[in-house]
Amino acid sequence: MSDRTARSAATRRRFVDVALRLFREKGYAQTSMTQIAEAAGGSRANLYLYFNSKPQLVLSRMRELEPEVVELYSALDALPDHGPEAMRGWIDRARGMWRRYGAEFEALTQATSAEPDVLEDWLGLLRRLCRNQVVLYRDCASEGERLDREAHLLVLMMSLEHTFHLLYVRGRVEQEERILAALAVQWARLYGR
Numbered sequence: 001m002s003d004r005t006a007r008s009a010a011t012r013r014r015f016v017d018v019a020l021r022l023f024r025e026k027g028y029a030q031t032s033m034t035q036i037a038e039a040a041g042g043s044r045a046n047l048y049l050y051f052n053s054k055p056q057l058v059l060s061r062m063r064e065l066e067p068e069v070v071e072l073y074s075a076l077d078a079l080p081d082h083g084p085e086a087m088r089g090w091i092d093r094a095r096g097m098w099r100r101y102g103a104e105f106e107a108l109t110q111a112t113s114a115e116p117d118v119l120e121d122w123l124g125l126l127r128r129l130c131r132n133q134v135v136l137y138r139d140c141a142s143e144g145e146r147l148d149r150e151a152h153l154l155v156l157m158m159s160l161e162h163t164f165h166l167l168y169v170r171g172r173v174e175q176e177e178r179i180l181a182a183l184a185v186q187w188a189r190l191y192g193r
Contacts, residue, residue: 011050014040015047019031019036020103028113029110054115062122069125072093072094073133075093076090077133079135084185085184087187088180090187091183091184092180095167160183163183
């Protein structure tokens with residue numbers, strides 16, 4: 001990588017990192033592109049060379065994280081057993097991701113509330129993750145049953161996100177272990193265990 005390319009990548013990353021920090025501190029809606037540029041030590045014109053809007057900043061980071069999210073759900077599909085204990089291990093893995101990327105998920109939550117394009121992009125990823133599951137649909141007797149299971153999976157994914165947001169972004173960890181155990185049972189039920 002050339003020095004110029006490396007500097008460009010570093011500038012791009014700095015803008016995204018600063019935007020996520022400001023979204024968390026001030027709120028997504030209350031943060032302007034000018035504030036992001038200034039806090040990152042750059043000009044607004046320089047910021048606009050990389051990103052035209054706040055949704056682009058959020059989506060940039062989410063696209064970086066997408067392979068890890070895809071791998072998480074691939075690991076779910078590959079579990080040799082989908083009972084509550086195995087699901088609890090998988091939920092612990094998902095929890096680790098939320099703890100590592102709390103600022104990113106907080107920005108995503110705020111952006112999906114304010115920006116239809118961000119919401120559609122994220123829901124598109126969730127739908128693809130649902131369709132890519134194999135084990136869940138293996139014994140479906142009809143296309144309708146498969147679609148019902150896919151909808152159930154989507155609901156559990158959104159429930160998991162909301163629960164993790166409350167636990168790990170908002171810090172409401174009261175009864176965390178009981179909540180995680182309940183989640184594991186719900187996921188195991190979907191998989192018929």
